Every structure is written in structure tokens, then in C-alpha cells.
Amino acid sequence: MTRPLRLRFAPSPTGKLHIGGARTALFNWAYARRYGGRFVLRIEDTDPERSTKEHERAILEGLAWLGLDWDEGPDVGGPHAPYHQMQRIGRHKEYAADLLARGIAYRCFCTRERLEELARAQEAAREKSAYDGRCRDLAAEEAARRATAGESFTLRFRVQPGTTRFADRVRGDMSFDNKEVEDWVMVRSDGNPTYNFVVVCDDVDMQISHVFRGEEHLVNTPKQVLLYQAFGQEPPVFGHLPLMLGTDKKKLSKRTGDTALQDYRDRGFPRRAILNFLCLQGWALDGQTEIFGVEEFVQHFDIADVGKAGSIFDIEKFLWLSGEYIRREAPEELAENCLPFLVARGLTSEAGLRARWSWFLEVVGAERERIRTYGELADRAAYLFAPDAAVAYHDDALAAARKHAQRLETLRDYLEWLRPRVAGGVDSAAVRDATKAWVADRGLKMPALFQPLRCALTGLAGGPDLFDAMRWLGAPVVLRRLEIALERLA
Numbered sequence: 001m002t003r004p005l006r007l008r009f010a011p012s013p014t015g016k017l018h019i020g021g022a023r024t025a026l027f028n029w030a031y032a033r034r035y036g037g038r039f040v041l042r043i044e045d046t047d048p049e050r051s052t053k054e055h056e057r058a059i060l061e062g063l064a065w066l067g068l069d070w071d072e073g074p075d076v077g078g079p080h081a082p083y084h085q086m087q088r089i090g091r092h093k094e095y096a097a098d099l100l101a102r103g104i105a106y107r108c109f110c111t112r113e114r115l116e117e118l119a120r121a122q123e124a125a126r127e128k129s130a131y132d133g134r135c136r137d138l139a140a141e142e143a144a145r146r147a148t149a150g151e152s153f154t155l156r157f158r159v160q161p162g163t164t165r166f167a168d169r170v171r172g173d174m175s176f177d178n179k180e181v182e183d184w185v186m187v188r189s190d191g192n193p194t195y196n197f198v199v200v201c202d203d204v205d206m207q208i209s210h211v212f213r214g215e216e217h218l219v220n221t222p223k224q225v226l227l228y229q230a231f232g233q234e235p236p237v238f239g240h241l242p243l244m245l246g247t248d249k250k251k252l253s254k255r256t257g258d259t260a261l262q263d264y265r266d267r268g269f270p271r272r273a274i275l276n277f278l279c280l281q282g283w284a285l286d287g288q289t290e291i292f293g294v295e296e297f298v299q300h301f302d303i304a305d306v307g308k309a310g311s312i313f314d315i316e317k318f319l320w321l322s323g324e325y326i327r328r329e330a331p332e333e334l335a336e337n338c339l340p341f342l343v344a345r346g347l348t349s350e351a352g353l354r355a356r357w358s359w360f361l362e363v364v365g366a367e368r369e370r371i372r373t374y375g376e377l378a379d380r381a382a383y384l385f386a387p388d389a390a391v392a393y394h395d396d397a398l399a400a401a402r403k404h405a406q407r408l409e410t411l412r413d414y415l416e417w418l419r420p421r422v423a424g425g426v427d428s429a430a431v432r433d434a435t436k437a438w439v440a441d442r443g444l445k446m447p448a449l450f451q452p453l454r455c456a457l458t459g460l461a462g463g464p465d466l467f468d469a470m471r472w473l474g475a476p477v478v479l480r481r482l483e484i485a486l487e488r489l490a
């Protein structure tokens with residue numbers, strides 16, 4: 001029987017939107033969009049200590065920014081509202097009571113101390129840590145009596161011997177011996193339900209047909225499948241997406257790259273580059289084409305084509321891809337996109353930039369081949385806005401400038417020579433030609449002047465044409481920076 005196609009993304013608002021979470025959302029969304037299904041957003045906020053409204057807002061905002069729209073969710077509502085897990089607690093209680101009445105769940109009175117001791121003993125004996133089932137066969141009346149008397153208890157799921165199987169559209173047929181699945185806790189002693197329990201209650205109630213999520217959840221799936229069976233429900237189609245690994249082949253961490261979507265956004269990766277890169281995490285268009293839009297992804301995505309090997313989140317490749325997107329932008333568009341990054345960096349104001357827009361367009365045009373993110377333009381153009389005495393001399397620029405023994409003498413002579421030649425403003429082409437002739441006349445090599453000069457004007461070892469930079473800075477600034485450099489380089 002085919003059922004309506006319903007997919008969901010179910011983030012816990014306990015932190016920023018993880019870049020892996022964004023990929024999970026993207027794959028579910030794309031599948032729903034390709035096959036005409038519904039995409040549901042459910043906020044799994046049952047961990048009251050770690051969940052915050054602020055995280056929830058940021059997650060919704062991040063998804064919307066990516067362009068992943070949802071058909072049902074906490075803000076837009078829908079036929080299965082509420083979409084906050086916390087507000088569904090009444091339903092979870094009904095499910096728990098039903099399982100208890102049917103003997104599929106049982107009350108466990110083991111204290112935390114006893115369980116800790118059990119875990120220690122199992123560890124000492126090198127056994128797998130698992131509940132030993134002490135309360136499993138308590139008579140129902142006795143358990144009810146102890147509960148009524150106020151003894152605290154958890155609810156555990158009674159796992160029966162056998163084998164649990166499910167089809168995974170990424171990993172193939174999966175099968176687990178139930179011996180490997182302990183009698184797990186569904187409801188904690190404080191009444192709070194656990195993830196494995198509520199996720200199934202909600203997926204059943206919301207009629208979710210497909211569950212694609214990170215491979216870290218694979219260990220949970222047998223428990224969840226047993227629960228579907230207990231509810232007499234057909235489990236959804238599962239697809240466990242390969243882990244996103246850092247270049248060190250370990251779980252993605254701050255060490256090998258930022259982990260939050262927001263961090264990439266703040267660094268100025270274009271939105272479409274982020275989407276494109278996420279598509280490549282476990283999926284490929286044709287094995288060759290790396291640059292493609294999300295529209296193409298939606299047209300071609302199938303969960304069965306996702307590879308099971310961990311995908312490498314290679315930040316260098318991401319930067320390359322990002323640069324490719326930057327170079328596809330028209331100058332005007334690129335300038336607009338870079339603007340907020342310069343303002344955020346405190347280099348200038350929006351009005352300040354707009355007042356000399358054609359100047360800014362030229363700067364952007366000169367850097368567009370070099371930058372890979374909008375934020376990099378702010379790095380590279382910072383010298384244009386710096387106070388003359390505070391231009392940051394980067395180490396490599398300083399090292400290059402200092403290589404030349406006569407640098408100060410050359411720079412001093414050049415300054416005096418230049419002064420009258422820019423008195424009426426900087427004509428880049430004329431100054432360039434004349435400077436080259438000046439260098440040749442003195443029998444110098446070009447870098448002997450150009451490197452100290454570049455350091456003095458920009459503080460960078462490389463960059464756009466120096467004489468363009470002179471024009472952007474204007475003659476008074478150029479002359480002042482050369483004077484200052486004579487002291488700073490001494």
C-alpha cells in the first residue's frame with residue numbers, strides 16, 4: 001500500500017543549526033519536493049535544560065535563509081499541530097499508558113545507584129553495559145502497588161527475543177539480534193519521555209512516511225522499529241545519511257572547520273554555494289559535475305543514490321566552490337553582497353560606500369578573482385579604509401619588503417620623485433609607465449621598489465595592481481603612507 005509521502009526535519013533546539021543538520025533538512029526537503037510530498041518541521045524540545053527559544057528561532061531562520069520551506073511547522077501550523085514536541089506530551093502519555101497496560105512496557109524501580117553499580121560491574125567483567133532486567137518480571141499488581149505508594153520508577157520497553165529487520169535506503173537491509181537491544185527507558189523517573197519513544201509517537205501521529213537522518217541515529221532505529229511494531233504501525237522508509245567527516249576523517253569538529261551553518265553565513269559563503277556543497281555531502285550529480293543548483297538537485301535526488309561511505313567535509317574544496325559562485329556574480333550583485341561584510345567589520349558605513357559606489361565597484365572588480373567569500377573582500381580591502389598610520393603590515397608583506405637592502409633609500413627617492421607627478425591626481429596608467437622607466441633607469445629590479453611600495457600602501461604581499469590601488473587611495477593618502485612607511489620600515 002502506498003501512503004502519502006510525508007517527510008520531516010526534527011531538530012532539537014539545543015544549539016545552532018549544525019551544518020550536518022542543514023544537510024539532513026536539505027535531503028528530506030528535496031525528496032519531498034521532487035516527489036510531491038509534504039515537508040514537515042517539528043521542534044524536538046523535550047530536553048528542557050538545553051532547549052531555548054533563541055536556538056529555535058535561529059534554526060528556523062537558518063532553514064529559511066537556505067530557501068528550504070516547510071509545509072507544516074511550528075510557525076505555519078498544519079493538520080497535525082502542535083509541532084513542538086513539548087506540547088504533545090499528552091499524546092506521549094497516552095501511548096505510554098497503553099504500552100504499560102498491554103505489558104509491552106514495564107515499570108522499573110531500580111535506583112540510579114543500583115544501575116551505576118551494575119554498569120561498573122559489567123565494565124569490570126568486560127561485558128556490554130545493558131540493563132539486566134531485574135524488574136522485568138515483577139508482578140503487575142506489585143509494580144502498581146509500589147508506584148501508588150510513591151516509589152519512583154522509569155518505564156522500560158520489554159524487548160522480546162528475535163531479530164529486528166528494516167530496510168535502509170542508503171545502507172541496504174539491516175538486521176539486529178534483539179539480544180543487542182536492551183530494555184530501554186521510554187519515560188524517565190521525572191516523567192520526561194526519552195527521544196526514542198517520543199520520536200516514534202510523533203512520527204506515527206504525523207504520518208511520516210520517510211525518515212532520512214544522520215547515521216549516528218542508526219543505533220536507535222531497532223528500538224524505534226520495535227516500537228512501531230508494538231503500535232501495530234508500519235515503520236517509515238529509513239535512510240541513514242553518511243557522517244560528515246572532517247579532513248582528519250574524524251567527526252566534524254571546530255578543529256577542521258566550523259560546524260554551524262551560521263558560521264559559514266557569517267564568513268560570507270554565498271547561499272547557493274553552501275547549498276551546492278551540502279548536496280555533495282554523500283550524493284553526486286553524475287560523478288563529474290560539481291557545480292549545480294538546488295533546482296537540479298531536486299530534479300535528480302534519490303535517497304537510493306546516497307553513498308554509505310562517510311563524506312569528507314573538505315573546507316578547501318568548499319572555499320574553491322564558494323569562489324566559483326562569487327565569480328559567477330555580476331559586479332553590481334557582488335558589490336551588494338560584500339557591502340554588509342565591510343560594514344560588519346567596522347570598515348565603513350553603508351552610506352559611505354554608496355556615496356562612492358563606482359569606486360567600490362572597481363575595487364570589487366579588481367578582487368573578484370582572488371576572493372572566495374564575501375568576508376575575504378573585507379579582509380583584502382581593509383587597507384583602503386584604515387587610518388594611514390594604522391595600515392596592518394602583514395608578516396609576508398613585511399618580509400618581502402625587507403628583502404631589499406636599499407628599500408628605504410629607494411622608497412625615499414621614489415616618494416620625492418612621485419610627489420609632483422601625482423599633484424593633479426593619480427593617473428594609474430601614466431604613473432605605472434613612468435615608474436617602470438624610473439626603476440629601469442636606476443638599474444633596479446622591479447620587486448626592489450614594488451614590494452616595499454605595496455607594503456607601504458596596502459600592508460599586503462599581493463593584491464590588485466598597485467597603481468590602481470594608488471588611484472583608489474588618492475594622492476594625499478599615497479604620499480602620507482609612503483612617509484609613514486619610511487619610519488615604520490626603518
Ligand code: GLU
Nearest residue numbers: 010011012044199213217
Ligand atoms: N531531534 C533529533 C535530532 O536532532 C531527531 C533525530 C531524528 O531525525 O529522528 O537528532
